[in-house]
Amino acid sequence: MLLDRDSWQEILATLKKHKLRTGLTALGVFWGIFMLVFVLGMGKGLENGVFRGFGERAKNIMFVWPERTTMPYQGFQPGRYPTFRLDDIEAIQETLGDVQHVAPRLSMNNVPVYRKEIGETREIRGELDNMIKVEALKLFTGRYINERDIEEARKVAVVGQRTAELLFGEEEPIGQYIRVQGVEFQVVGTFGPQQVKPWTESDMEAIVIPLTAMYRTFGTGERIDYFVCMAQPNVLVSQVEPQVKDLLKKRHHIHPEDPRGVGSFNLENEFLSITNLFGGIQAFLWFVGIGTLLAGIVGVGNIMLITVKERTKEIGVRKALGAPPSSIVRMVLAESVLITATSGYLGLIVGTFLIWGVSSLMRANDVVLDNFHNPEISLSVGIGSVILLTLSGVIAGAIPARHAARVNPVVALKDE
Amino acid sequence: MIQLKNIRKAYQTGYNRLEVLKGIDLHLKEGAFASIMGSSGSGKSTLLNILGILDEYDEGEYRLDGKLIQGLSQTEAAQYRNRFIGFVFQSFNLLPFKTAAENVALPLYYQKVDRNERHKRAVEYLDMVGLADWSDHLPTQLSGGQQQRVAIARALITQPKVILADEPTGALDSKTSYEVMEIFKKVNNDGMTVLIVTHENDIAAMTRQVIRLRDGLIESNGSPVAATPNTPGHD
Numbered sequence: 001m002l003l004d005r006d007s008w009q010e011i012l013a014t015l016k017k018h019k020l021r022t023g024l025t026a027l028g029v030f031w032g033i034f035m036l037v038f039v040l041g042m043g044k045g046l047e048n049g050v051f052r053g054f055g056e057r058a059k060n061i062m063f064v065w066p067e068r069t070t071m072p073y074q075g076f077q078p079g080r081y082p083t084f085r086l087d088d089i090e091a092i093q094e095t096l097g098d099v100q101h102v103a104p105r106l107s108m109n110n111v112p113v114y115r116k117e118i119g120e121t122r123e124i125r126g127e128l129d130n131m132i133k134v135e136a137l138k139l140f141t142g143r144y145i146n147e148r149d150i151e152e153a154r155k156v157a158v159v160g161q162r163t164a165e166l167l168f169g170e171e172e173p174i175g176q177y178i179r180v181q182g183v184e185f186q187v188v189g190t191f192g193p194q195q196v197k198p199w200t201e202s203d204m205e206a207i208v209i210p211l212t213a214m215y216r217t218f219g220t221g222e223r224i225d226y227f228v229c230m231a232q233p234n235v236l237v238s239q240v241e242p243q244v245k246d247l248l249k250k251r252h253h254i255h256p257e258d259p260r261g262v263g264s265f266n267l268e269n270e271f272l273s274i275t276n277l278f279g280g281i282q283a284f285l286w287f288v289g290i291g292t293l294l295a296g297i298v299g300v301g302n303i304m305l306i307t308v309k310e311r312t313k314e315i316g317v318r319k320a321l322g323a324p325p326s327s328i329v330r331m332v333l334a335e336s337v338l339i340t341a342t343s344g345y346l347g348l349i350v351g352t353f354l355i356w357g358v359s360s361l362m363r364a365n366d367v368v369l370d371n372f373h374n375p376e377i378s379l380s381v382g383i384g385s386v387i388l389l390t391l392s393g394v395i396a397g398a399i400p401a402r403h404a405a406r407v408n409p410v411v412a413l414k415d416e
Numbered sequence: 417m418i419q420l421k422n423i424r425k426a427y428q429t430g431y432n433r434l435e436v437l438k439g440i441d442l443h444l445k446e447g448a449f450a451s452i453m454g455s456s457g458s459g460k461s462t463l464l465n466i467l468g469i470l471d472e473y474d475e476g477e478y479r480l481d482g483k484l485i486q487g488l489s490q491t492e493a494a495q496y497r498n499r500f501i502g503f504v505f506q507s508f509n510l511l512p513f514k515t516a517a518e519n520v521a522l523p524l525y526y527q528k529v530d531r532n533e534r535h536k537r538a539v540e541y542l543d544m545v546g547l548a549d550w551s552d553h554l555p556t557q558l559s560g561g562q563q564q565r566v567a568i569a570r571a572l573i574t575q576p577k578v579i580l581a582d583e584p585t586g587a588l589d590s591k592t593s594y595e596v597m598e599i600f601k602k603v604n605n606d607g608m609t610v611l612i613v614t615h616e617n618d619i620a621a622m623t624r625q626v627i628r629l630r631d632g633l634i635e636s637n638g639s640p641v642a643a644t645p646n647t648p649g650h651d
Contacts, residue, residue, distance in 0.1 A: 004531075005531065006525060006531070010513070010514075013513040014513070017513065313509070314511060317505075317509040317511070318522070319494060319497075320468070320470060320497060320503050320509075321497070321498065321503065321522055321523045321526065321570070322494050322495065322497050322498020322499070322523055322526040322527070322574075323494060323526050324490070324491040324494040324495070324526070325490050325491060325494070326491065327526065405490075408470075409470045409497075410465050410470045410471060413461065413464065413465065413468075413470070413503075413505060413582050
C-alpha cells in the first residue's frame with residue numbers, strides 16, 4: 001500500500017494522539033505473533049530433540065532375524081530354526097534393487113578382552129563394513145572396518161569409546177593390540193553411539209571385528225544373528241520389508257503364510273507415528289498461535305471501528321472537500337496495517353530473539369536435554385507470519401474502512 | 417451559474433413520506449452574492465445539501481455551470497465537490513491536528529497537487545484573508561474569527577465555481593461576523609459566486625439577493641436581478 005508523506009503524517013498524528021489506546025491495541029497483536037513464533041519454535045525444539053534420538057540418518061531401516069517356524073512346508077517340520085548366513089545377505093543385495101544396505105551382525109557376549117593386565121568381559125560383534133552407515137553410530141577416531149578387512153579376515157578391531165578408555169586410559173589406542181579370548185587384534189578405530197541413551201550404552205562398550213575374522217578365529221559357524229536393512233532413499237522400508245521376508249522364506253523353505261520364521265521390526269512405522277504426532281502438535285500450535293493472533297486482530301478491528309466513529313465528522317469534512325471513498329478506505333486500512341505490521345513485526349523479532357537466546361544459551365552451557373534440542377524458527381514460519389500480519393491488518397481494517405467509506409458527507413454540515 | 421428546475425426531494429421516515437422540497441426553481445448568475453433564509457424545517461439545509469452535491473434530489477434538474485448534476489457515483493460527486501464547490505461551515509470544521517496552512521491545502525491534496533506547490537498556494541490564500549503570519553498555527557491556537565477565515569481560504573483555494581456557506585457567522589460574535597462578511601464581499605467583488613445560508617437578518621442584508629424559503633418552496637426572492645419564482649426555463 002503506497003501512501004504519500006501526508007497520509008503517513010496524518011496516521012502517525014492520530015496514533016500519537018491516542019498513545020495508550022494504540023499501545024494496548026498493538027500489544028494484542030504483538031502478543032499474538034510473539035506466542036505464535038515462540039510456541040512454534042519451542043515445538044520445533046521438542047521435535048528436533050525427539051528426532052535426534054533416531055540418529056542423523058537411516059530412519060528408513062528395519063531389523064530382520066530368524067525365528068522358529070510354525071508351519072510345515074516342503075517336508076520340513078514346524079519348530080525349526082532357520083540359520084541366516086552371509087549368502088542370504090548377498091542374495092538380498094543382488095536381487096532386491098530397492099535395498100541400499102544390508103548390514104549383518106553376529107554377537108558373542110561376555111568375551112574376555114585384555115590389554116596387558118587390564119581386562120574386562122565385553123560383547124564382540126562380527127560385522128561387515130556397513131553397520132555404521134545404517135545405525136546411529138559414529139566414529140570417534142581412526143576408521144571402521146573396511147572391505148579389505150573382510151576379504152582378508154584381518155584381525156583388526158574397532159573399540160567402543162568407553163572400553164577404549166578403560167583399556168588405554170590416556171594413551172592413543174590406534175595401532176595398539178588387544179587380546180580377545182587370547183587372540184591379538186589390532187585397534188584401528190574407536191566408535192560410539194551418536195547419542196548416549198539407555199539403549200545405546202552397549203554401543204559404548206562393544207568391540208567390532210570383521211565377521212570373517214570372527215568365523216575363522218572363534219569357530220562360531222558361518223551364521224549371523226540378525227541384519228539391518230536400509231531401503232533406497234526414495235523407497236519406503238515398509239515396501240521393502242515383505243520383499244526381504246519373502247526372499248528369505250523361499251531360501252529357507254519356510255511356508256509363505258507362516259507368520260513366524262522370519263522376524264522383523266520396521267523403524268519407519270515408529271518414525272511415521274512420531275512424525276504424525278509432531279504434525280498434530282504443530283497443527284495444534286498453529287491453531288493456538290493463530291487464535292491468539294486473531295484475538296489481537298479483533299482488538300485492532302474494534303479500535304479502528306471506534307476511531308472511525310470518533311472521526312466521523314472529520315471524514316465527512318474530508319468528503320465534502322472532495323475526498324473520494326477510496327482515499328478514506330486507504331487511510332483506515334493503512335492505519336490498521338501500520339499498527340498490526342509494526343507491533344507484529346516487533347513480536348516476530350522478540351520471539352525469534354528469545355528462541356535464539358534459549359538455543360544459544362543451551363549450546364554455550366552444553367545443556368543436553370533428552371527431548372529438547374535446538375529450538376528454531378524456520379524461514380517459512382517467519383515469512384508466513386509476515387504475510388499473515390499484513391493480511392490481518394487488512395482484515396482488521398476492512399469493516400471499519402467500509403464504515404468510513406459510507407460516512408455521509410452531510411455530517412460535515414451538521415452542528416451538534 | 418446555478419440553475420434549479422422544479423427540484424423535489426422527500427424523505428421516507430417509516431410509513432410517512434416527508435416532502436421537504438416541493439419544487440424549487442432558482443437561477444443564480446455568475447458573480448451572484450445571495451443568502452438563503454428560512455426557519456428550521458423550511459428545507460434550506462436540504463437545499464444546501466443538494467446544491468453542495470452532498471445529497472441527491474428526486475425530481476427536477478440541477479445544473480452547475482451548465483453541467484447536469486445527476487446520478488453521480490460517490491467518487492464523481494467527490495470530484496465535483498472538490499472542483500466546483502467551496503464549503504464554509506458554521507463550526508469551521510478545520511482538522512485539529514493540521515496547521516492552518518495544511519488545512520487550507522487539504523482540497524488540493526485530493527487534486528494530487530504537489531506538496532510544495534500546495535503549501536505555496538495555501539500561504540497565498542492565507543495572506544488573502546490576512547492570516548499569512550498564522551500559517552503554522554494549529555486551529556486551537558486561533559480565535560473563532562481567524563478559524564473561519566482559514567476555512568474561507570480553504571474554500572477558495574481550488575478556485576471553485578461557487579462558495580456555499582452554511583451559517584458561516586453562526587458561531588461568531590457580531591463584530592467578527594462583520595469581518596467575515598467583509599471577506600465574502602471582497603471575494604464576491606473578485607467575481608466569485610457566493611451563497612450564504614443564514615437566519616440572521618443583518619447578515620442577509622449584507623448580500624445582494626435574499627431568497628426566503630418556507631415549507632419547501634421559495635417564498636420570495638429579493639433580488640431584482642435574479643429570476644423570480646415560478647418562471648421556469650433559464651437555459
